[in-house]
Amino acid sequence: MSVLSPTISKLYTPPTCTLEVTAKASPLSRWTRTPTIKSLQFLLSFDSLAQRARDSVEIYGDETQLSALTETVTQYIQTVLASRPTDLPLFPSEQTDSPVPSPEDSGAVALRPRSLLTHELLLGNLATAQSGPSLVLKASQLYDLATALEDCTADLQQLPSVIAAERPVVMPFLRSAALVLLTVGLGTATWRLFQTGPIAVNTSSPSSTTAMAPSATPAPSALPPVPSAPPRALNLPSIQLPTRSSNPLAAAPSAQKDVASSERSASTGSTAGASRPTKNTQPSQTVASAPEVRGATQDANEQQIVASAPSSNSMERSRALTQSAKSAPDPQVAARQSTLFDTIPQVAEVRDYVASRWQPASPPPKTLEYRVTVNGDGSLGAVEPLGVSAQQYLGQVPLPQTSGAFVSAPAAGSRPSIRMLLHQDGTVQTFLDTTGQ
Amino acid sequence: MDSSVNAIATVHPLADARQWGGPVASPDGDQLDNIKTQLDLVLLCLEALTGLGSDAMLQAASELGVQDMVGDRVALWRLRQSNPIRRGTGGRKKLDIEEARSLVLISCHLAQNHHATIRRAVCLLEDLTEQNRPPHQAALLGDYLDQFTNLYQERMEDDHQTPATLTDLGLKLLIDLLFYSAPQGVRRLWMALLDRSR
Numbered sequence: 001m002s003v004l005s006p007t008i009s010k011l012y013t014p015p016t017c018t019l020e021v022t023a024k025a026s027p028l029s030r031w032t033r034t035p036t037i038k039s040l041q042f043l044l045s046f047d048s049l050a051q052r053a054r055d056s057v058e059i060y061g062d063e064t065q066l067s068a069l070t071e072t073v074t075q076y077i078q079t080v081l082a083s084r085p086t087d088l089p090l091f092p093s094e095q096t097d098s099p100v101p102s103p104e105d106s107g108a109v110a111l112r113p114r115s116l117l118t119h120e121l122l123l124g125n126l127a128t129a130q131s132g133p134s135l136v137l138k139a140s141q142l143y144d145l146a147t148a149l150e151d152c153t154a155d156l157q158q159l160p161s162v163i164a165a166e167r168p169v170v171m172p173f174l175r176s177a178a179l180v181l182l183t184v185g186l187g188t189a190t191w192r193l194f195q196t197g198p199i200a201v202n203t204s205s206p207s208s209t210t211a212m213a214p215s216a217t218p219a220p221s222a223l224p225p226v227p228s229a230p231p232r233a234l235n236l237p238s239i240q241l242p243t244r245s246s247n248p249l250a251a252a253p254s255a256q257k258d259v260a261s262s263e264r265s266a267s268t269g270s271t272a273g274a275s276r277p278t279k280n281t282q283p284s285q286t287v288a289s290a291p292e293v294r295g296a297t298q299d300a301n302e303q304q305i306v307a308s309a310p311s312s313n314s315m316e317r318s319r320a321l322t323q324s325a326k327s328a329p330d331p332q333v334a335a336r337q338s339t340l341f342d343t344i345p346q347v348a349e350v351r352d353y354v355a356s357r358w359q360p361a362s363p364p365p366k367t368l369e370y371r372v373t374v375n376g377d378g379s380l381g382a383v384e385p386l387g388v389s390a391q392q393y394l395g396q397v398p399l400p401q402t403s404g405a406f407v408s409a410p411a412a413g414s415r416p417s418i419r420m421l422l423h424q425d426g427t428v429q430t431f432l433d434t435t436g437q
Numbered sequence: 438m439d440s441s442v443n444a445i446a447t448v449h450p451l452a453d454a455r456q457w458g459g460p461v462a463s464p465d466g467d468q469l470d471n472i473k474t475q476l477d478l479v480l481l482c483l484e485a486l487t488g489l490g491s492d493a494m495l496q497a498a499s500e501l502g503v504q505d506m507v508g509d510r511v512a513l514w515r516l517r518q519s520n521p522i523r524r525g526t527g528g529r530k531k532l533d534i535e536e537a538r539s540l541v542l543i544s545c546h547l548a549q550n551h552h553a554t555i556r557r558a559v560c561l562l563e564d565l566t567e568q569n570r571p572p573h574q575a576a577l578l579g580d581y582l583d584q585f586t587n588l589y590q591e592r593m594e595d596d597h598q599t600p601a602t603l604t605d606l607g608l609k610l611l612i613d614l615l616f617y618s619a620p621q622g623v624r625r626l627w628m629a630l631l632d633r634s635r
Contacts, residue, residue, distance in 0.1 A: 077616055081625055082632035085602075085609035091566060116612060117563050138563045139612050140556060143619065150621055 008037055012151050014144035018045045021066070021152055042066045042152075044145075049135055057135060059126045069109050069126070070149040076111035076119070077146055088116045111142075121145075184421070184429050346374050347430045349407035350418050355428040357398030368393050368422040371433060378409040397422065411435075457538070457627050470521050471634035473532050476540045477520035479617070479626070481592070482610040483544065485585035486558060487551045497543045497550075506539035516540060524594045541626050548618035559615045562608065572608065582607050 012019040023037035040063040045056045061069070092115035110122040119142050121135045137145065342348040350372055368390040373381035380402050385391040400406050410416050417433040483489060491510050498507040507513050516539075518525065519532040532540075548555060554577075561575040573579040585607040586600060598606070617626045 078625065078628055078632065081613050081616060081629035084633075085605045090572075090605070090608060091569065115566075116609065117559075117566055139615065140560050140563060143556075143615055146616075146621075147619055150619075 010152070010155065012148035014147045016047050016141045016144045017148060018047070019043075019148040019152060020045075040066070040156075044069075044148075046135060046137075046141065046145075049137070049141070057131045059123060059128060059131055061126050065109075065126060066149075066152070070153055072109045072111060073142070073146050073149055077142065080113065080119075083113075088113050090116050092118050184431070344410060344416060344432060344435070346378070346407045346410050346416055347418055347432050350374070350420060351428050351430040353400075353406065354398055354420065354422070354430075358422060358426060358428055359398075360393065360396050360422075360426075363424045363426075364393050364422065365389055365424075367424065368397075370394075370397065370420045370422070372399070372418045372420050372430075374407060374410055374416050374418065376409065376413070376415060378407045379404055380406045381415060393422075457624060472537055472630045473520045474522055475630050475633060476537060476544065477517050477523065478606075478610055479544045479614065480517065480540070481588055482585065482607065482614055483547050483551070485588055485607070486581045486611065486614070487547075487554055489547060489551070493547060494543055497546045498539065501539075501542050501546055503539040503542055506536050507543065520593075522593045522595050524592060537630075538627070541623055541630070545617050545622035545626055548614050548622060549620075552615075552618040555611070555615050555618050558611055562611070572604075581611065585610075 006025045007022055008025050009020065009022045012021075020043045021040060022042075023040040026038050041060065042062075042065075043058060043060045045058045047056050049055075049057055107125040108122075109124045109126060112120050112122070114120055114136065117139045119137050119139070121137055123131055123133060123135065127133050366389055369386040370390055371382075371384040371386060373384075375381040380400050382402070383394070383397070383399055385394050414435050416435050418430050419433045421429040423429070480494070491513050494513055495504075495507065495509065498504045498513075507516060516532060516536055517523070558577050558581060561578055562572050565572055565575055565578070573582060582604055586603045589595075589598065589603055589606075613629070616622065619625070
């Protein structure tokens with residue numbers, strides 16, 4: 001890949017320590033509003049520690065270790081705050097400087113109090129020859145450490161995987177297209193959980209249906225009730241099918257199982273989250289969430305994303321839900337089922353258009369991603385390949401000539417930008433990037 | 438409540454779940470009693486260290502948009518008088534969750550405003566302790582502890598406390614106040630109140 005990966009670096013400098021976080025900007029950053037990062041590393045320097053008056057002690061690690069350290073410090077501070085005045089002495093008692101962690105904890109970071117004002121940070125797998133197995137921090141140093149870690153966490157949560165959404169914006173993906181597939185698949189699988197009885201589209205892959213069903217416990221109030229009216233054929237897109245028919249949209253059963261197993265592993269009692277955000281909504285099922293950026297608590301920012309992304313065209317989505325619920329178990333119709341991401345009709349129409357024509361001479365090496373802009377009259381405005389592979393396959397993507405007939409005209413004054421994924425198995429996924437208003 | 442939490446741009450400070458560490462647990466009666474005491478003591482600590490009074494607290498309430506809970510001196514006095522160990526029988530003894538959260542917001546707001554003083558006091562305490570010297574030897578700490586002890590004995594009906602135990606209490610509150618003065622202070626204080634009240 002010829003795209004450069006510049007390094008992003010941020011310093012957090014409270015009075016007694018310095019936290020430096022570096023990461024590489026993902027090539028996708030070129031098409032996102034804020035940097036998309038990977039390979040995060042941190043360097044933490046402690047100044048003027050009690051036992052090392054003039055030396056600064058440094059520890060370093062990766063994103064996982066940073067997250068573990070942050071969580072440990074946060075929880076420990078809460079424990080200290082909950083303690084009583086008599087729990088700890090003002091002056092530390094005499095004790096050795098080198099505690100011996102238990103073997104099973106040898107890799108884990110931990111904190112323990114020595115007195116009201118001093119705390120021992122057991123470094124675990126962060127320990128170096130310079131640092132030794134533990135450091136003694138004063139209360140003010142602990143405060144500074146927590147401040148740096150929490151500021152860093154807050155900044156990481158602002159990266160493009162979590163976007164404050166005044167409008168339904170598709171989140172750029174932090175890692176590879178495989179992660180994109182997983183995220184979108186989770187949302188689709190969750191949506192499919194609420195397809196029941198004769199209305200259900202996924203009928204010919206019992207394993208995937210069974211796999212998905214037990215993995216979520218939807219809140220009854222989270223979705224409109226599935227109507228029991230006789231099904232009727234509707235011209236709706238679908239992004240998944242259990243069987244491969246003449247419809248190139250049909251997904252392989254293995255893909256379905258992958259989605260189902262991913263959904264099982266990632267979702268714990270999630271609701272559809274589409275029509276109504278709740279505090280139990282799993283962020284991973286929304287397009288807007290960052291799978292690897294997790295706050296310790298529910299982040300209202302994420303909740304707003306859940307609220308805003310699906311609800312911006314709630315009537316349209318409700319219509320789509322109702323329509324899809326009424327569709328006959330006709331493979332042709334089943335192949336074109338609406339998804340949670342069809343926030344405007346053009347999203348589904350682009351998908352329909354491409355999916356019915358997408359027949360690459362050879363399967364692409366990875367999922368291809370494009371940004372498709374629709375003109376105000378519904379014609380194709382522009383196609384932007386995202387990534388080298390997408391560029392290479394651009395000629396094979398079945399799109400009309402610019403200004404040729406493509407989809408229906410979008411809302412007046414808008415030129416929506418639609419993100420399109422062409423998967424190696426031939427399936428096509430689309431979601432709204434921007435409304436372009 | 439969910440819709441108000443999600444509308445970040447217009448959320449009431451009491452409704453912003455991010456500040457409180459997630460969905461707010463509602464303490465029961467006994468827990469609430471303990472919370473009232475703890476809240477009153479945090480404000481007492483601020484008063485003793487910084488000399489701020491009810492004006493500053495009311496100003497903070499106004500800045501935070503919780504003046505409907507703490508609108509004037511009488512309202513503030515009543516809320517603090519809900520502390521079960523306070524002297525006097527004239528004040529009301531009730532404090533509901535929203536009022537408690539208002540006091541949390543006010544306390545942390547004031548702590549943030551006086552972060553420099555709080556940090557200086559804690560650093561002085563750390564230095565003296567390292568040298569095995571008593572905290573009263575630093576003027577800031579000595580004045581703080583004297584004032585804290587006086588206010589406590591004046592306001593609280595608690596004969597179990599000695600000067601030594603009040604010193605311990607005052608120092609613990611001072612150190613806690615440092616952590617409450619951080620941007621995450623509201624969440625920390627609220628969670629600490631809930632944890633200590635169990």
